[in-house]
Amino acid sequence: MKHPYLTDDHEIFRRSLRKFLEKEAYPFYDQWEEERMIPRSFWRKMGDQGYLCPDIDEAYGGSEVDWGFAVVINEELERVGSGLVGVGLHNDIVVPYITAYGTEEQKKRWLPKSTTGEIITAIAMTEPGAGSDLANIQTTAVLDGDHYILNGQKTFITNGIQSDLVVVACKTDPKANPKHKGVSLLVVERDTPGFSRGRKLNKVGLHCQDTAELIFEDCLVPKENLLGEEGKGFVYLMEKLQQERLLVAIAAQITSEVMLKQTIDYVKSREAFGKPISKFQNTQFKIVEMATEIEMGRAFIDQLIAEHIEGKEVVTKVSMAKWKLTDSARKIASECMQLHGGYGYMEEYEIARRFRDIPVASIYAGTNEIMKTIIAKNMGL
Template structure:
């Protein structure tokens, strides 16, 4: 904490977390990266991909198997901190994404990467459970970003339809468009009310895996519905990069994929319902 947290707090130290691998996404327990003890060190070998902040990070927290003979795939995984510049830690290419162009997302490789055992974060073998505990908070953050994105897309579109005229009047006065905007506004308000109730629970220390998963699923899907329809109401201008709605459309798509896909959220919800 004394070594790394001050820089993390000030923003001088950029961090990343390396979980996803070329053959392992939603099934985190199936990672193949290993960290084998050798005297006072861990020797890490493996590949990671889709790592946010991967190119610019000063520290990366690596999910790796430290016990290859663990009784369960959910055991034997640990979190190990690797500093930029450590021999054997290789940052790969910056991935060319559809959206989120301002955020670097990269591949990583660890080839006999040696770090001291003191770089272990938390308890050995408890990495999977630590990640699962904090992923609920990450999903709330995704829901927050999606909610604000939907609100802004709707605001821009209402403003645009009031000024864009067709057939002698603003298109916002056309019944179909006004009704559709009313539907979108209703979805946005429902999302805001649900999210705020979850944030109150979170700030008061109450955890609800089911509702956090519902928020990640529904609000991120709602964002995609909203931006798609809002782009449509911009007409040809919505397809032009100079209009903010075009970027919103591109950036929204990943929200239903990262931090837990919509399908995984539905799986979690159904299990929480006892199904």
């Protein structure tokens, strides 16, 4: 059967990327986990090979390829490890805000260096007191002459430490009614006066992915760094969250596939009571149940990606995929660790890392509870 969005060109690209990662990522990933950081040199190498923002226009350094190539990149990075999520965030979450809502001057200023890895991007929505409830963010920006004066604090920001460019959700009109109409997006550059980094957060998983607090104290942001129109920030965020949640679902699917393969290899080689544990009926049933769940997830996500590439409205299906595939991945991680026995709890086995890394997928990009709320609303309930 013809694949819904991948062609021979995508598969050639996948082989090339996989070869690159086998040389530049797999051998160093454990070291990055220990160091709690992915080096900027890796970003530059990704950029040199054309693996950063390949879908943007050639005029800004991209290759103008379809989004299927982005899917391939995200899948192969996830196979290395979930800590590489920051690259996908840069490519397919933050940079699209600039390509969609930026002025020509902004695009020329920021996009070329985003494709080379000279600029690493982040998006700052979440605050200590506001997560999924974006309309109630407290960070404010007041226009004073040629600058906005930005004040507030953000937390759980992916690429927070290394970022050179941060898209910040803030209130330019705190008195707006309804509240979401007061939200705007400002782009804050590294070394902007009043911008500082707080703690590099110590997470349960995703150890090599830098996550941080960002602090804005009378931060002077040039008015030319307003992204799109004032008061449209909430609408922009809602438009782009569809792709962000799809990326999370793709990562969860890949993680499940990786964990199952590793577990099958393990149960075939590990013996108990004189035979491989793969010969025990309980093991077989568990493997079969997971394999079936994964096959069904793959069919759904592939069709969903194809619809997204075609530009279809898939918010409900994306919300379904995000909650279901991340929830399944958490359960599969637990089952796979159990089938590894005591070795599954040892750090030298990758299943331990996957077990640590996957739970957050049910939380970020909108919690799974929020996903169910969206689905229910769209079903007219």
